[in-house]
Amino acid sequence: MKAAPVAEGSLVAAGVSATPRRRAPRLDELLPRWATFAPALLLMLGLGVLPLVNLLYTSFHTVSWSGGHATFTPVGFAHYASLPFDTLLRAGLGNTVIFAVFAVAGQMVLGFALALMCSRVTRGRMFYRALFILPILVPGIVIGAIWKLMLNFDFGLINQLVELLGFEGRNWLGDKETALASVIVVDIWHWTPFCFLLLLAGLESLPQDPYEAAKIDGASWWQELRYITLPLMAPAILVTFAFRLVIAFKVFDEVYLLTAGGPGTATEVVSFTLYQRFFTEDRAGYGAAMAITIMFICALLLVMALSVRRRSEPA
Amino acid sequence: MTHQRGRISRRQTVAGLTAGLLGAGPTMAAAQTKVAPITIVINQSPWFDSFRKTVELYEKETGNKVELDVNPFAGSLEKQRNSVRARQGQYDLLIMNSGWFAEMYFGGFVEALSDIDPGLKLDPDIFTLGNTVYFDAAKKTVGSGKLMSMPISPLIPVVYYRGDLYKEAGLAAPQTFADLEANARKFNKPPRQYGIVQRGARGPASVSFDFYPYLYGFGGSVFKDQAAGDYSVALNSEQGRTALDYYIRLSREAGHPKTASIDQAEVIQNMVTGKAAHVMMVISAWSQMDDPTKSAVVDKVEFAPTPHAPGLVSAPGLGHWLGGVAKNVPDERKRAAVAFLRWYQTKPAQMATAMAGGIPVSAAIYREPLASERRFRWMKAMAESLPHAVSTLSFPEAGEVIPILELGLNRAVAGETTAVAALNDMAGQIHAVMAKYGYKTGTLPGLK
Numbered sequence: 124m125k126a127a128p129v130a131e132g133s134l135v136a137a138g139v140s141a142t143p144r145r146r147a148p149r150l151d152e153l154l155p156r157w158a159t160f161a162p163a164l165l166l167m168l169g170l171g172v173l174p175l176v177n178l179l180y181t182s183f184h185t186v187s188w189s190g191g192h193a194t195f196t197p198v199g200f201a202h203y204a205s206l207p208f209d210t211l212l213r214a215g216l217g218n219t220v221i222f223a224v225f226a227v228a229g230q231m232v233l234g235f236a237l238a239l240m241c242s243r244v245t246r247g248r249m250f251y252r253a254l255f256i257l258p259i260l261v262p263g264i265v266i267g268a269i270w271k272l273m274l275n276f277d278f279g280l281i282n283q284l285v286e287l288l289g290f291e292g293r294n295w296l297g298d299k300e301t302a303l304a305s306v307i308v309v310d311i312w313h314w315t316p317f318c319f320l321l322l323l324a325g326l327e328s329l330p331q332d333p334y335e336a337a338k339i340d341g342a343s344w345w346q347e348l349r350y351i352t353l354p355l356m357a358p359a360i361l362v363t364f365a366f367r368l369v370i371a372f373k374v375f376d377e378v379y380l381l382t383a384g385g386p387g388t389a390t391e392v393v394s395f396t397l398y399q400r401f402f403t404e405d406r407a408g409y410g411a412a413m414a415i416t417i418m419f420i421c422a423l424l425l426v427m428a429l430s431v432r433r434r435s436e437p438a
Numbered sequence: 439m440t441h442q443r444g445r446i447s448r449r450q451t452v453a454g455l456t457a458g459l460l461g462a463g464p465t466m467a468a469a470q471t472k473v474a475p476i477t478i479v480i481n482q483s484p485w486f487d488s489f490r491k492t493v494e495l496y497e498k499e500t501g502n503k504v505e506l507d508v509n510p511f512a513g514s515l516e517k518q519r520n521s522v523r524a525r526q527g528q529y530d531l532l533i534m535n536s537g538w539f540a541e542m543y544f545g546g547f548v549e550a551l552s553d554i555d556p557g558l559k560l561d562p563d564i565f566t567l568g569n570t571v572y573f574d575a576a577k578k579t580v581g582s583g584k585l586m587s588m589p590i591s592p593l594i595p596v597v598y599y600r601g602d603l604y605k606e607a608g609l610a611a612p613q614t615f616a617d618l619e620a621n622a623r624k625f626n627k628p629p630r631q632y633g634i635v636q637r638g639a640r641g642p643a644s645v646s647f648d649f650y651p652y653l654y655g656f657g658g659s660v661f662k663d664q665a666a667g668d669y670s671v672a673l674n675s676e677q678g679r680t681a682l683d684y685y686i687r688l689s690r691e692a693g694h695p696k697t698a699s700i701d702q703a704e705v706i707q708n709m710v711t712g713k714a715a716h717v718m719m720v721i722s723a724w725s726q727m728d729d730p731t732k733s734a735v736v737d738k739v740e741f742a743p744t745p746h747a748p749g750l751v752s753a754p755g756l757g758h759w760l761g762g763v764a765k766n767v768p769d770e771r772k773r774a775a776v777a778f779l780r781w782y783q784t785k786p787a788q789m790a791t792a793m794a795g796g797i798p799v800s801a802a803i804y805r806e807p808l809a810s811e812r813r814f815r816w817m818k819a820m821a822e823s824l825p826h827a828v829s830t831l832s833f834p835e836a837g838e839v840i841p842i843l844e845l846g847l848n849r850a851v852a853g854e855t856t857a858v859a860a861l862n863d864m865a866g867q868i869h870a871v872m873a874k875y876g877y878k879t880g881t882l883p884g885l886k
Contacts, residue, residue, distance in 0.1 A: 190546040191765055193523070211845070276696050277629075277704075277713065297639075297699020299852060385640035386698040387849040402516060403642065404838045405541070 182411035202412035214388035215396040223371040234318025259316035267380025299389040325359030365428030473774035475503035479529040481514035485722035488796025522547035527766040544834040548762035550584035563802040568829030587760035589799040594754040601740035611742040622692035625715035633692035635714040638851040639701040646843035650755025651744035656681040670880035674861040682857040698852035725795040741819040
């Protein structure tokens with residue numbers, strides 16, 4: 124049954140709220156709600172919040188081991204205060220920003236281009252989809268092995284091809300000029316399917332009416348893309364971008380497997396610095412402070428990206 | 439003179455293991471007491487396969503069960519830390535690297551072998567590897583005190599060189615750094631062949647481990663007198679500068695053009711493919727050199743102790759592995775782990791290790807006739823080197839110092855910074871670490 128249309132302006136003018144005021148729930152109504160919600164809440168607190176609280180607590184201590192027992196010595200904000208002076212972290216932050224910007228930009232452009240092509244293909248669509256998502260299905264360790272071999276200076280396939288074309292081979296992972304770029308290329312190869320999948324899903328859910336109208340109006344392919352597809356896809360693009368940016372900021376496996384942060388600090392990234400400080404050097408307190416800081420940066424990035432998305436949405 | 443092919447066949451291995459068993463005698467019989475099953479946590483090194491075969495022999499001989507938990511280098515350390523810090527440990531026998539055994543000793547995570555079995559004595563032929571098997575918990579010093587562990591693999595670097603090239607050129611094995619440089623330059627014909635391939639990459643213990651024989655061989659050191667508890671940083675001494683200048687010069691003028699990105703796997707790769715005339719590497723890669731399925735230089739590689747400056751001796755850094763028993767496991771499993779170690783130090787077990795492609799920890803094996811066999815030609819270099827091997831970082835915070843060395847040395851090799859700046863920078867950082875933990879430390883005036 125349809126409600127009779129109400130002129131909102133008349134109600135506001137009469138001092139009546141447009142939305143009916145809600146009645147405060149009674150205790151007998153609240154209890155069942157909370158009883159059913161509590162297990163999920165406790166689980167979330169246990170699995171999500173408690174480890175974070177523990178990490179935060181550790182970040183204000185120095186942890187040492189003696190006689191088989193751990194000793195937590197409070198140090199206040201000392202670990203946080205020393206973070207800006209950590210040369211490895213500074214190098215890592217700079218490289219991570221470069222890595223995240225270039226890798227995600229490359230993946231977004233390629234992923235979107237592939238999604239556009241795939242959305243227009245009528246024959247063999249499943250084959251192309253399977254082909255394009257293949258890299259994301261390969262385990263990180265295998266990707267490391269594949270690219271380490273391909274980029275090897277002495278025996279790598281890339282240098283063999285380069286030399287076949289008459290150029291001199293390069294030490295792609297070992298020269299500070301090319302090492303980070305090489306890792307970015309590997310990351311683009313690895314993660315473009317992620318962007319491709321999300322953007323393809325977005326493209327396939329777009330309404331067809333605007334396209335039909337545009338066709339009638341004689342719009343070109345470029346005009347369709349510029350004035351219909353991109354504006355309609357903006358929310359999907361921004362969400363994909365935000366997720367990829369956060370994931371790119373956390374890059375670890377590719378750097379660990381391909382360059383171990385070298386040569387020098389050319390491919391040092393924050394996650395790798397954190398790994399070294401926390402695990403290799405066994406500095407749990409300092410590592411925890413670094414982890415909290417990196418988490419904060421990641422959260423900030425996500426919030427910024429999502430707020431941009433909200434602003435881009437039609438009112 | 440006929441030479442045996444270097445590769446050890448399956449038949450030879452079985453024959454060797456059987457010979458080991460037959461020669462076991464009463465020692466082996468004593469080890470046949472049934473004990474609880476144990477779990478050993480170990481890393482996947484080039485010598486692991488020989489250790490696995492030796493363990494299989496132990497199981498076959500005694501009927502005791504041993505489970506091996508095999509991991510990458512860093513993963514093994516992490517698993518050991520997690521296990522020893524738990525209320526009850528998962529691993530009974532920890533195979534600890536020279537980079538972290540001190541952490542286990544000082545942290546109180548391993549139990550003295552002599553406390554578990556007061557009757558256990560270290561066989562006099564077993565190398566004590568800078569006495570790193572001993573620890574004095576009261577004085578907090580490595581090198582004296584109770585027997586805490588048993589050597590498992592005595593890894594030190596030696597020079598691998600192309601004997602065929604040397605023979606052709608009428609050269610003798612390099613003894614001094616001058617010899618090595620001259621010979622490396624002579625054979626440096628890039629890109630077909632490099633005079634030397636060094637391990638200059640940054641890693642868990644890569645370029646620093648590669649650099650130690652140069653540093654100590656030139657008379658330098660990381661600390662002034664670690665054994666006496668003086669942790670004054672001596673890295674940026676004149677000897678340190680000479681060593682690093684030499685290391686860098688060798689890489690640039692007679693070495694691989696991409697030394698800064700070369701790790702152990704690439705060093706081995708260059709040697710077995712015939713692209714390297716020299717490498718300095720742990721001896722555990724020896725069996726690959728003579729394996730025709732892996733090597734293009736079968737029977738062409740010779741071995742020598744790492745070079746030294748005139749008037750000094752070869753001084754390779756220890757990169758050895760020790761077996762220690764976790765404190766937080768049931769007593770019966772501790773005793774079972776000691777039973778394995780007691781067996782492992784016997785001559786037959788050590789002979790079996792050698793026959794399986796491993797590196798014996800018993801001097802007795804190096805005196806055996808097999809040491810003069812062609813396929814074991816590396817044993818002479820090992821036997822000469824081991825008494826001079828240097829224990830580089832025997833304190834629990836070594837894990838903080840190694841990354842400083844790795845980054846600083848790698849940057850110097852890559853040309854990101856000068857040798858002097860790198861040495862001064864590393865010295866400053868290491869001093870800060872040692873001061874933070876309250877060690878007696880100091881610094882040298884910065885190199886100019």
